[in-house]
Amino acid sequence: MKRTFNTILIAMAATLAGAQTQQSPVKEETAFQPQIEIAGSGVATLDIGREGLFGGRGLGSRSQINFSDSSLSFGAAQRLYGKGIGSFTIGGLTTDESNTGRGKQVFLHQAFLDFQDLRYEAYLGRTNTPSAQLLTFPTLREDDLVDYTTVANPFSDGGNAEEHRYSNVAAVAINSNLKHFVNVHAEHQIDSAGVSDSDSGLNSYGVTYQYLGNPALTSIERFPSYGLGFEHRAVKDSAGGASNVVYAGGVINLRPSVTNRLDLRILAQSSFGNDTSALATLNDTYRADHQAVAVSLRNLYSPFGRPSSQWSLTAGYRTYSKVTDANSYGVALSFVKSLGQGFDLVSQVGYERRSDAMAAAFGGHRDAAVFQIGLVFNFGSTFNQSVGPRRSPTNLLHKYIPN
Amino acid sequence: MPEYKETNTESDKLGRRQLLRLGGLGLGAGLLSRAFGQSVPQQQAGVDRPATPWPAEFDPKGSAPPYPPRERPKPGDKIHVHDIEVTIGIHEIVPGVQTHMFMFNKSYPGPEIRVKEGDWVQVNLKNTSPEFHTIHWHGIMLPMEMDGVPLGTQWPVGPNQEFRYLWRAQPSGTHFYHCHVMTTLHQQAGLVGSLIVEPSQPDVVQKTFPYKRDYTLILSELDTNFVRNMMAEMVEMGTQMEHMNHSPSMMREMNGRMMGWFKTKEDFVKAVKNGYIPPYLASRTGTAAPITPNWFMINGKSYPMTDPVMIRRGENIRVRLIGGGVMPHFIHLHGHDFWHVCQDGAPLASPVRMNTIPIYPGTTSDIVIQGTNPGFWHLHDHSDLATTNNGQHPGGMMTMLMYEDAREAGIKWEEVIAISS
Ligand SMILES: [Cu+2]
Numbered sequence: 176m177k178r179t180f181n182t183i184l185i186a187m188a189a190t191l192a193g194a195q196t197q198q199s200p201v202k203e204e205t206a207f208q209p210q211i212e213i214a215g216s217g218v219a220t221l222d223i224g225r226e227g228l229f230g231g232r233g234l235g236s237r238s239q240i241n242f243s244d245s246s247l248s249f250g251a252a253q254r255l256y257g258k259g260i261g262s263f264t265i266g267g268l269t270t271d272e273s274n275t276g277r278g279k280q281v282f283l284h285q286a287f288l289d290f291q292d293l294r295y296e297a298y299l300g301r302t303n304t305p306s307a308q309l310l311t312f313p314t315l316r317e318d319d320l321v322d323y324t325t326v327a328n329p330f331s332d333g334g335n336a337e338e339h340r341y342s343n344v345a346a347v348a349i350n351s352n353l354k355h356f357v358n359v360h361a362e363h364q365i366d367s368a369g370v371s372d373s374d375s376g377l378n379s380y381g382v383t384y385q386y387l388g389n390p391a392l393t394s395i396e397r398f399p400s401y402g403l404g405f406e407h408r409a410v411k412d413s414a415g416g417a418s419n420v421v422y423a424g425g426v427i428n429l430r431p432s433v434t435n436r437l438d439l440r441i442l443a444q445s446s447f448g449n450d451t452s453a454l455a456t457l458n459d460t461y462r463a464d465h466q467a468v469a470v471s472l473r474n475l476y477s478p479f480g481r482p483s484s485q486w487s488l489t490a491g492y493r494t495y496s497k498v499t500d501a502n503s504y505g506v507a508l509s510f511v512k513s514l515g516q517g518f519d520l521v522s523q524v525g526y527e528r529r530s531d532a533m534a535a536a537f538g539g540h541r542d543a544a545v546f547q548i549g550l551v552f553n554f555g556s557t558f559n560q561s562v563g564p565r566r567s568p569t570n571l572l573h574k575y576i577p578n
Numbered sequence: 579m580p581e582y583k584e585t586n587t588e589s590d591k592l593g594r595r596q597l598l599r600l601g602g603l604g605l606g607a608g609l610l611s612r613a614f615g616q617s618v619p620q621q622q623a624g625v626d627r628p629a630t631p632w633p634a635e636f637d638p639k640g641s642a643p644p645y646p647p648r649e650r651p652k653p654g655d656k657i658h659v660h661d662i663e664v665t666i667g668i669h670e671i672v673p674g675v676q677t678h679m680f681m682f683n684k685s686y687p688g689p690e691i692r693v694k695e696g697d698w699v700q701v702n703l704k705n706t707s708p709e710f711h712t713i714h715w716h717g718i719m720l721p722m723e724m725d726g727v728p729l730g731t732q733w734p735v736g737p738n739q740e741f742r743y744l745w746r747a748q749p750s751g752t753h754f755y756h757c758h759v760m761t762t763l764h765q766q767a768g769l770v771g772s773l774i775v776e777p778s779q780p781d782v783v784q785k786t787f788p789y790k791r792d793y794t795l796i797l798s799e800l801d802t803n804f805v806r807n808m809m810a811e812m813v814e815m816g817t818q819m820e821h822m823n824h825s826p827s828m829m830r831e832m833n834g835r836m837m838g839w840f841k842t843k844e845d846f847v848k849a850v851k852n853g854y855i856p857p858y859l860a861s862r863t864g865t866a867a868p869i870t871p872n873w874f875m876i877n878g879k880s881y882p883m884t885d886p887v888m889i890r891r892g893e894n895i896r897v898r899l900i901g902g903g904v905m906p907h908f909i910h911l912h913g914h915d916f917w918h919v920c921q922d923g924a925p926l927a928s929p930v931r932m933n934t935i936p937i938y939p940g941t942t943s944d945i946v947i948q949g950t951n952p953g954f955w956h957l958h959d960h961s962d963l964a965t966t967n968n969g970q971h972p973g974g975m976m977t978m979l980m981y982e983d984a985r986e987a988g989i990k991w992e993e994v995i996a997i998s999s
Contacts, residue, residue, distance in 0.1 A: 391814035395821045395828075433818055434831045479854045560803045567810040568817055569678045572708065573666045576676045 211558040212250040214266075218242065218316060220521065220549030241547070243271035244316040248285050252562045259292040260562055264302070270335055284341045291565060293575045296348040304328070304342045305360050305383045306406045309424050310440055313473050313487040313509060315523040315547055320505045322460070323469035323491020326444050329408045329418045330378060332368040333457025341365075342379070353566050353575065358383040368458035370414035381406035386425075391568040393426075394433045394475075401425025410462050415451035418462050420444055429472075433480050440471040440489075452497045454536040463501075467493035485511040501532035517553040522546075643719035644748050645696065651744070657698040660691060662713070664705045664757070666813070669768065671873050672883045672967060677802050678809055679768030680707060680757070686878040687796045687902070688755070688771025695750040695778040701743040703735055708816030710734035710759045713743060715773065716940065717753035717923050720745035728759045729839065737820050750777035751923020752898040752942040754796065762869070762904070763808045766800055768878075770902040775923070783919045786929070787946040789894040793887050797937055797975060798878070798903035799871035799964070871905065874964035874974035881965065881976035887957060890983050893949040901937040907975060910934040910960040913951045914979070920944035934960055947979065952987035955979040 219242045248266025255261050266285035287300025307325035314320055318336035321327075331338040346360035362379040364371075371378040385402035393399040403423035410418050424442035444467050451463035473487035487509045495501040505527035512520045528542040565575065651657060667681045682688025693699055705711050712734055714726035724745045728734035735741045757769035772794045783789075822828035840846040850856065876884045889895050896919075899909055910933060917929040921943055935943055958965055958976035967973030984991050 389817065391817040392821060395818060431825075432828065432831060433822070478852075479849070481855055483853065563803075563806045563810075567806070568813040569666070569806070569810050572813060572817065573678055574668065576668055576678065 207253075208559050209251045209253040210560055210562045212252070212555065213248070213558075214250070214555040215247040215553075216245060217552040218244045218521075218549065220315065220523075220547040223546045224544055241271065241549075243269050244318065245269045246284065254562055255290075257292070259290055260565075262289045262291075262562075263287070264289070268337060268341075270337060282335065282337045282341070284337060287344070293353075293565070294349060296350075297346065299345050301341060301343050303344075304340055304362065304364065305344065305346060305358050306381055306404050306420070306422060307340050309383065309385065309402050309404065309422065310400065310426060310442060312440055312442075312469060312471050312489050313485065313511075314471075314489050314507050314525075315509050315521050315549075315551075319507055319523070319525060320469065320489055320491050320527075322503070323467050323493060323505060324442060324471075324489070326406065326420055326422050327461035328364045329410050329446075329449070329458075329462035330364050330366040330368055330371050331458060331461055333461070334367055335365075338365040338367060339461075343376075345377075353571055354387060354389075356383075356385045356387065358385070364408065368414075368456075370410050370458065370462065372409040372411035372417070379406060379408045387566070389568060389571050390566060391571075394428065394436050395431045397428050397431065399426050399428065408462075410449055414458075415449035415462060418446050418449040418464070420446040434477050436473075436475045436477070438473050438475070440473070441468070443468045447496070450497065454495070454498055454501055454533060457536055460533070460536050463498055464496045465493050466496065467491065483513050485509075495532075498532055500530050503527065503529040503533045511551075519551045519553075520548075521551050522548045645746050647719050647746070647748075648721045649746065651698045651746075655698055657700050657744075658691075658693050659700045659702070660689075661702045661704065662688065664703070664707050664711050664769065666707045666809075669878065671800070671875060671878070671880050672973070675802075675873070675968075677800065677805060679805070680709070680711070680764055680809075681768050682771055686768040686770075687798075688769065690772045690774065690794060691755070692774040692776065693747045694776050695747055697747050699743070699745055699747055703741045703743065705735045705737055705739055705741075708737050708820055709764075709812045710736055710816070711757045711764065711769065712741070712759055713755050713769075714758035715743070715745065715753070715755050717749075717751070717942070718745060718773070718775075719748050726758050734759050737816060747775045749923060750775045751920055751925075752794070752900065752944050753923055754900050754902055754942065756902070760812070763805065763812065765902070766798070766869075766904065767805045767809060770796060770798060772796055772898070772900055774898065782925050783896060783944065783946065787894040787896070787917065787919070787948070789896050789946065791888070791893070792896045792898070794898045794900065795876050795887075795977075796878070796900045796902040797907050797909075797959075798875050799905055800873040800875065801869045801871045802873065804869045869904070871903075872966075872968050874907075874959065874966070876975055876977055880967050881958075881973050884977040886978040886980045887947075888980055888982055889947060889949045890981060891949045891952050891987060895947050895949075897945050897947060899935070899937050899943045899945065901939045901941045904939050905964070906936055906938045906961070907959040907964060908934050908936050908961050909957065909975075911947065911957050911979060912955040913953060914947060914955065916948070917946040918943060919946055949981065952981040952984050953989055954981070954984065954991055 219240070222239045222241045246266055246268040248264055250262055250264040252260055252262035264285045264287055267281040268284040270280055270282050283301055285302055287298050287302040289296065289298040311317055312320070312324040314324070318340065321336050321339055325339050328339045328342065342365060343363040344360055346358055348356050348358040350356045359382050361377045363376045364379045366378060381404055383402060383404035386400060388396045388399040402425065406420050408418045408420070410416060422442065422444035424440070427439045428436065429439055430437035447464050449462050449464055451459050454460050454463060469489065469491040471487055471489035473485060475485045476483050488506070489509065490504065490506045492504040493502060505525065507523055507525040509523040510521065514520055524546050526542070526544045529537060531541070534541045570576070662682050665681055665684060666678055667684050668676050669679045669681070669686045670676050679686050691699065701713065703711070703713055710728065712726040712728050712732060715724070722731050724743050725731045726743070732741070753773040753775060755771050755773045757764040774794070822831065840849060873880055879885070887895065887897060901907070915931050915933045918932055918935055919925060919929045922941055935945060937943055955978065956976065957979050959974070962971070965972055965974045965976045981987065
């Protein structure tokens, strides 16, 4: 497994090096070097009692040593001649062995170019699916309970949970005061099930509104972030026809505190317009009209203002409007203990249960339970720094400057 | 005036030293020391003798404050009142390069304070930024409580708080003031200003080199990445605390735990045992890189935006150089020698002739330039890493000595002078 990952890294490095030998239409000055960022996340858990169903989809081989969702990304950024910032990000993510994963263990989750200035941002390439990433839930891995915590990709065959969270995106985002963001986007969501209606490859269009409060006050403001959105997905008629979805969610600080915070996340979604009336495959479960809600209660303990431990209880429920008695729910109790800067001991107990009508799509499995324990290392480094983030507390409080 | 003052008047001593100089001094003694004369002392048995003997008239009490520093103003004493507000603002170093900075009265450097020795100075510091600040009066002999060292001589002044400094201006000379809270960030990020105490007695520099024009050049550097990152961290914490101030339960959370403030060493050790992680163990500064300045400034501007120093033929000008940053600078003037006359405010035993003078952080040096060679002359840090803007030469800590009457002297300056960047 490690060897595969390294091979990919070397391949990436070769690609980067190769790119430098290409001629740029504009002469480059060697005295100017872009800012380079590396960000990574290593996640490995020992999974006990797992029936290959929780989190993963249970279609491939099963391993109790689970290193999925480990990622490494490179970014390059620089100030442009005007007041904008230009950047490129490329990164890969390990997929679950129990997913078929198209036979690949690394999924390219980021490969996009981005332009941003104070007011506008435009990006193009493989990156986060706007509708699926309104908020992240504090489960051990981001795709645990993915059926509830993100807006599903109706074109996915379920072989790879990453297909819900990442897609090929062309987006323009406009903001007001760097707090209110409206993102208008067209996407090619990965069509592994072959149910897309589009010849152009663009199979999804939507708009998302998001409020992001001052990052300095995420532990203090009652509603530090929330948003809502609409997405139209062009599913072909033979697969039930176009699927639309509306979704809304946010974070509520139940006990605002910088040392012992209790907060609640909620995401609700409702899809409509698709006529699928039986669930035989995983793809059916994503595009058939359904309503889902995910709720997560989290306690973050940060004595002396520095995160020390966190527990969270996340639960999700979904039900289908055109399929009789089809529903499922899942819960996860997750725990994180910080062992050092970015290095955590993690543990999770999860359980999912499906009604009979639903279980059909999961090879008859009605329920699944798992206990996981492992380590996570989140790290990042910036080299040759010259670009500041737009949404720094200073920019938000004291007028943005391109610095 | 108390007797103490009478016998220790700075200019008095200096007058004496000036005479000693005329009696034939060497040149080497004055550069970094405050006051050395050079007549030969009586040899004393059992005393370690310096290679160059100290003067007989050397006064070992000469560094004592002219006025008792813990005195308070008496009715009728003159008090200069200054209101100084600290805010966060945007400063432009050169066109196209702006940075958020802390500012005294919305300017960088802060306003120059100029008072006469012996006068009282009251500064009403008002903090309307989301961070903590103080003002340290660098070189002033004042009561400890006015020294502006946070958690040392006073509590730092929080957002929307005020603090009144009151001290007597002494000793005379070129000094400066700066914030002493996280000095690495706050002074670099803008909180520095000049503080000139003019002698109450006739000025020995004026007497020797009659001058009308007097320039103050604060030398400083800025790492825009460091300031951006660190200020964001500080603003974040300040903003949090400002909001927490409105909730009694959250105020209890603050209580030293967040700030890493402890009353005693024992409290600190106990907190570390209980899980407090000091910043030096795990960085919470938002930057992992060492501080590497990319901007070098004179009075907050880098070349070509620095202000020129103006002179005329036959004129003496006094230039006060202040090491207001974290790096030494070696200020060199083309086409002239100048006289180094004062160090850290105090006149030297003898003026020292030089053309390149080191200015170390925290020091001040006064020089006198004489208008002897009309033209346009570079005045710059000869450590040429500092004559760059973002690594590109020319720029940085560089300005020009410009003769206003160069044309009358027959110099066709239009043909050679241009601004380059
Ligand atoms: Cu300060």
